[in-house]
Amino acid sequence: MSKGLLFVVSGPSGAGKGTICKKLIEKIDIDLSVSMTTRKPRPGEIDGKNYYFVSEEKFIQTINSNGFLEYAKVYGNYYGTPKEVVLKKLEQDRDMVLEIDIQGALKIKESYPKGIFIFILPPSMSELRKRITGRGSETEDDINLRLGETLKEVSYIDKYDYCVVNGEINEAVNRVAAITKAEHSRVSEDIYQLIAKYKEEI
Numbered sequence: 001m002s003k004g005l006l007f008v009v010s011g012p013s014g015a016g017k018g019t020i021c022k023k024l025i026e027k028i029d030i031d032l033s034v035s036m037t038t039r040k041p042r043p044g045e046i047d048g049k050n051y052y053f054v055s056e057e058k059f060i061q062t063i064n065s066n067g068f069l070e071y072a073k074v075y076g077n078y079y080g081t082p083k084e085v086v087l088k089k090l091e092q093d094r095d096m097v098l099e100i101d102i103q104g105a106l107k108i109k110e111s112y113p114k115g116i117f118i119f120i121l122p123p124s125m126s127e128l129r130k131r132i133t134g135r136g137s138e139t140e141d142d143i144n145l146r147l148g149e150t151l152k153e154v155s156y157i158d159k160y161d162y163c164v165v166n167g168e169i170n171e172a173v174n175r176v177a178a179i180t181k182a183e184h185s186r187v188s189e190d191i192y193q194l195i196a197k198y199k200e201e202i
C-alpha cells in the first residue's frame with residue numbers, strides 16, 4: 001500500500017495551475033511530475049524540467065509501450081504523464097502533484113480513483129482572456145478557441161474533490177497546500193493500525 005498521495009491539479013488553460021504548482025513545490029514537500037509533450041519549447045523552457053520535449057514518433061512509442069498514466073491531445077499537441085516515475089514515487093511514500101488538462105484528469109480518476117482532484121478556476125473570463133493574451137504565444141483564434149473550451153470544461157467540476165479560485169496567487173497556493181495537509185489527516189486504514197497499537201500499549 002503506497003502512502004504517498006496523488007494530487008491532480010487541473011482546470012482550464014490560463015487559470016494559473018502551472019504557476020500554482022511551481023509555487024507549491026517551493027512551499028511544501030511534494031514532487032511535481034514532468035510530462036512528455038510533442039509541443040515545441042517556449043523561450044526559456046528547459047527539456048526535462050518543464051517538459052520532456054519529444055517527437056510525435058517517440059510519443060506514440062511511449063503510448064504503445066503503455067508508458068503513460070494518462071495522455072491527451074490538447075490544442076493539437078500530445079501531452080502525457082509518464083507512469084513509472086509517478087507510481088514509483090508514490091510507493092516510496094512521496095506525495096506527487098500532476099498539472100494536467102481536464103481530459104487527462106478524468107482519465108486518472110478512472111485508473112487511479114484514490115487521487116485527489118483539485119479544479120483551478122480563473123476569477124473571471126475577462127481575467128482569463130487577459131492572462132492568455134499576456135503570454136504572447138497564442139494567436140487571437142487560439143485564444144477564442146481556449147475561452148470557448150473553458151466554458152465546456154467548467155461543467156466537469158462536479159467530478160472534482162476541491163475547487164480553488166485563483167484570484168490572488170499566494171492565497172490560491174496556500175489553499176492548495178492546505179488541501180494537501182488536510183488529506184493526510186483523513187481517517188484511513190493507517191489510523192486503524194495506530195489505534196490497534198494504542199490498545200497493545202494499555
Ligand code: 5GP
Pocket residue numbers: 011012013017035036039070071072074079080081099100101102103104105
Ligand atoms: P501548455 O502547452 O500551455 O504548457 O499546456 C497546455 C495544457 O496541457 C495545459 O492545460 C496543461 O495543464 C496540459 N498538460 C500538461 N501536461 C499534461 C499531461 O501530462 N497530460 C495532460 N492530459 N495534460 C497536460
